[in-house]
Amino acid sequence: MSTLTEPRVETPVSRPDIEKAGREARRTKFLHWVAVHSLAIAAALFFVLPFVFVFLTALMSDQQALTRNLWPDSWHWENLRTVWETPGFLTWWKNTLMYAVLGTSLTLVSSLPVAYALARFKFRGRNFAMMLVISTMMLPPQVVIVPMYLFWAKELHLSGTLWPLIIPMAFTDAFSIFLLRQFLLTIPKEYVEAAKIDGCGDFKTLIRVVLPMAKPAIAAVALFQFFYCWNDYFGPQIYASENPAAWTLSYGLESFKGAHHTNWNLTMAATVLVMAPVIILFFFAQKAFIEGVTLTGVKG
Amino acid sequence: MATVSLGLRQKRRKERLRNLAFLSPWLIGVGVFFLYPLASTVYFSFMKYDGFTPPVWTGLKNWAYVFNDYPMFWPALRNTLWLVIVMVALRVLFGLGIGLLITKVKTGAGVFRTLFYLPYLAPPVAATMAFAFLLNPGTGPVNSILGKLGLPQPGWFNDPAWSKPALTLLAIWGIGDLMVIFMASLLDVPKELYEASELDGAGAWKRFVHVTLPTIQPIVLFAVVTGVIQTMQYYTQPLIAGKVASGVIGGSGQQFEPGYPDKSTLTLPQLVYNLGFQRFDTGGASVVALVLFVLAMIFTAFLMRRGSGFLATDD
Numbered sequence: 001m002s003t004l005t006e007p008r009v010e011t012p013v014s015r016p017d018i019e020k021a022g023r024e025a026r027r028t029k030f031l032h033w034v035a036v037h038s039l040a041i042a043a044a045l046f047f048v049l050p051f052v053f054v055f056l057t058a059l060m061s062d063q064q065a066l067t068r069n070l071w072p073d074s075w076h077w078e079n080l081r082t083v084w085e086t087p088g089f090l091t092w093w094k095n096t097l098m099y100a101v102l103g104t105s106l107t108l109v110s111s112l113p114v115a116y117a118l119a120r121f122k123f124r125g126r127n128f129a130m131m132l133v134i135s136t137m138m139l140p141p142q143v144v145i146v147p148m149y150l151f152w153a154k155e156l157h158l159s160g161t162l163w164p165l166i167i168p169m170a171f172t173d174a175f176s177i178f179l180l181r182q183f184l185l186t187i188p189k190e191y192v193e194a195a196k197i198d199g200c201g202d203f204k205t206l207i208r209v210v211l212p213m214a215k216p217a218i219a220a221v222a223l224f225q226f227f228y229c230w231n232d233y234f235g236p237q238i239y240a241s242e243n244p245a246a247w248t249l250s251y252g253l254e255s256f257k258g259a260h261h262t263n264w265n266l267t268m269a270a271t272v273l274v275m276a277p278v279i280i281l282f283f284f285a286q287k288a289f290i291e292g293v294t295l296t297g298v299k300g
Numbered sequence: 301m302a303t304v305s306l307g308l309r310q311k312r313r314k315e316r317l318r319n320l321a322f323l324s325p326w327l328i329g330v331g332v333f334f335l336y337p338l339a340s341t342v343y344f345s346f347m348k349y350d351g352f353t354p355p356v357w358t359g360l361k362n363w364a365y366v367f368n369d370y371p372m373f374w375p376a377l378r379n380t381l382w383l384v385i386v387m388v389a390l391r392v393l394f395g396l397g398i399g400l401l402i403t404k405v406k407t408g409a410g411v412f413r414t415l416f417y418l419p420y421l422a423p424p425v426a427a428t429m430a431f432a433f434l435l436n437p438g439t440g441p442v443n444s445i446l447g448k449l450g451l452p453q454p455g456w457f458n459d460p461a462w463s464k465p466a467l468t469l470l471a472i473w474g475i476g477d478l479m480v481i482f483m484a485s486l487l488d489v490p491k492e493l494y495e496a497s498e499l500d501g502a503g504a505w506k507r508f509v510h511v512t513l514p515t516i517q518p519i520v521l522f523a524v525v526t527g528v529i530q531t532m533q534y535y536t537q538p539l540i541a542g543k544v545a546s547g548v549i550g551g552s553g554q555q556f557e558p559g560y561p562d563k564s565t566l567t568l569p570q571l572v573y574n575l576g577f578q579r580f581d582t583g584g585a586s587v588v589a590l591v592l593f594v595l596a597m598i599f600t601a602f603l604m605r606r607g608s609g610f611l612a613t614d615d
Contacts, residue, residue: 138599141533250426
């Protein structure tokens with residue numbers, strides 16, 4: 001990070017001080033490179049090794065998983081199959097997928113018009129509405145869980161299912177509204193006005209003009225919501241715990257640990273199978289993801 | 301003139317209907333899933349109600365119980381304070397450090413970024429389970445490596461003094477979100493500022509303090525405040541860590557009193573669950589929920605006041 005430039009080739013060698021300075025600069029640059037990259041490798045080890053140890057343990061034999069060994073003596077790939085074929089595991093998978101897919105779709109459909117209205121329409125109380133969105137976004141779900149549970153369980157008799165978690169998403173999600181609105185603000189007004197001059201109504205403008213331009217934000221919101229549903233533990237614990245047929249992976253994983261109390265290898269194999277889908281999804285959608293995270297903070 | 305004002309009024313009415321149509325899913329959602337249950341929580345905080353017999357008015361009894369006699373309330377609040385001071389601070393520090401590091405990496409930056417980001421995505425239950433294994437005092441890889449190096453081997457999730465540091469380690473592992481936010485803001489720092497300060501002969505540290513920090517200061521504040529709010533919501537990781545470490549886990553028949561070991565992993569959201577769904581004390585659960593609500597709203601108000609970008613409009 002020095003401003004010294006390398007000596008040009010045609011410079012006479014009779015100026016040793018410049019060459020020396022150039023050599024020194026190169027050396028500093030090289031040392032800097034080494035320092036930065038060793039730090040980065042050390043950090044990478046911290047982030048990656050937990051995955052590695054979990055994976056290695058998942059493939060150990062029952063006996064070896066109870067020892068302090070770090071490397072499997074023999075590779076038991078069948079552990080993954082044993083977990084997969086555990087009664088219930090496939091049901092948890094299906095339930096989680098249903099929760100995530102339905103929840104994400106409903107959230108997108110309901111939140112986009114609201115985000116658009118909050119970004120573009122002028123009306124009294126718009127600022128207040130925005131404050132309400134941010135407040136609900138920051139609200140721990142436990143604050144309203146007692147009356148909500150009574151509502152779903154006693155009034156609508158829907159406990160033991162995932163519907164109390166899915167249905168509210170048809171009535172928007174605060175974080176998704178917030179993220180979409182932040183992005184919609186960046187779309188130049190001229191596009192919307194041009195559409196209006198062409199005779200498009202507000203709804204048509206939203207679908208035909210704004211929606212295609214908001215694709216990156218929509219992708220980010222969809223991913224966040226999908227992950228939220230996939231990872232949710234508290235919701236299924238409250239509403240689905242009484243009925244194993246409605247359990248999700250996150251909730252089922254915990255009970256799996258209970259049933260295989262001493263088998264760290266099987267528990268880690270289950271952990272691998274729960275982590276794998278989100279990590280694979282990430283590799284396919286990395287860009288949308290990073291853009292989404294940036295969107296949450298950059299405007300702060 | 302009359303026709304103009306009539307037309308205007310009609311236009312206004314049409315606009316109002318349009319706004320209502322666009323906002324209706326949210327208006328219903330806020331009413332049914334926020335305002336109604338919030339009012340109901342306030343109501344229940346003054347009631348004795350076990351979910352089976354009709355609620356009875358008890359005045360401030362629930363409040364007195366939670367603050368004076370419920371043995372988990374103050375430990376949970378103290379833990380929250382610990383987590384805010386240590387965990388949030390370390391997460392911001394490491395997030396900034398890792399973000400800074402990644403902007404300096406010349407070779408393989410994409411690979412490093414992906415590796416650093418990945419743990420953030422691990423489902424909390426799975427990640428906590430993984431750390432409960434990694435850090436288990438008996439056979440865990442971390443202690444076996446520490447043992448080989450001749451270093452002390454803490455009890456981690458089984459030791460009240462080490463359970464919060466262990467949770468902090470887990471939280472730092474999943475730092476990907478902060479890293480990305482810091483990275484984006486670091487890349488936004490104008491290059492001219494660096495060049496100017498370099499001409500003034502400022503070293504790397506001085507450049508960081510006088511150029512980088514002032515520019516990214518709003519993002520640091522954002523990270524701190526959202527970190528505090530996340531701490532108010534901290535539920536799954538401490539609960540699962542306690543369950544796995546204590547060995548009491550699984551089947552719906554078993555009851556796990558959260559906070560293992562020795563109340564050291566209690567957080568406020570866990571109290572709502574403990575009171576409302578394990579002790580069937582709706583009133584007490586509502587009191588804790590309202591305390592949680594007030595705390596979360598204080599920090600949210602702070603965020604909205606300072607981070608004006610949150611409420612920015614297009615005009």
